[in-house]
């Protein structure tokens with residue numbers, strides 16, 4: 598039997614020694630203060646056990662990882678009609694790119710790039726007050742992780758709102774193309790707050806159990822599709838590289854977190870705040886690569 602605890606402590610030791618830790622995101626000023634030396638990893642297993650190493654109980658900003666949970670909510674509420682407003686193809690461009698939107702008439706390539714996630718948030722908002730929808734997003738995540746303590750870091754939300762010019766550009770462009778149904782600032786405000794949800798690796802790994810197939814929060818057919826999108830689009834223009842190196846569906850966030858699932862086997866969360874050139878956690882990706890290799894986990898056989 599694989600000794601997962603030993604693998605995790607080896608990974609923790611290796612990551613602690615790394616000299617190039619990537620660059621902490623600073624376009625959201627509040628995230629620029631985070632210490633790049635932090636590292637945590639948590640693995641939730643079908644037995645209910647959660648194995649950890651490093652700062653696995655420390656909260657961090659989940660940022661784009663929230664897009665997985667809002668997609669699950671939107672599909673639950675709208676079903677396949679969501680796909681009239683957002684595509685399911687990798688974009689090949691940065692997470693906050695504006696380029697394709699004009700040539701593709703305001704329909705974002707997929708729900709994980711910022712433009713697509715704004716459409717998803719706009720879809721679940723649909724006339725409801727933001728406070729109610731944020732409550733619903735939090736309820737979903739708290740139920741998934743079995744932890745009522747998970748909350749939004751309002752300072753991070755405010756910080757992103759103050760500097761969120763690119764997201765405003767994306768949202769206004771889509772509004773001009775008829776692909777926003779709520780007032781643009783309302784959708785943006787809700788999106789900034791969902792991105793500012795704070796979770797630890799333990800909470801996040803537990804929240805990912807439904808994607809690993811350990812509980813039936815949503816239908817298995819829907820889980821498969823969310824996992825397919827995580828594999829093909831979850832790391833933006835580095836999704837191919839993540840599939841190549843790790844071989845598992847994963848979703849990153851600029852807070853330095855990654856959630857990945859080995860279907861039927863594990864839900865894994867890592868956190869290392871320094872990012873690579875594509876805005877994904879540099880050492881987090883390396884940790885996932887080591888774990889998948891040493892545990893023998895891959896969706897590719």
Ligand code: DON
Pocket residue numbers: 659660661662692693711757764789792849850851852876877
């Ligand atoms: O909208 C943004 O730019 C951030 N709130 C989230 C981006 C993000 O996490 C990209 N992921 N690696």
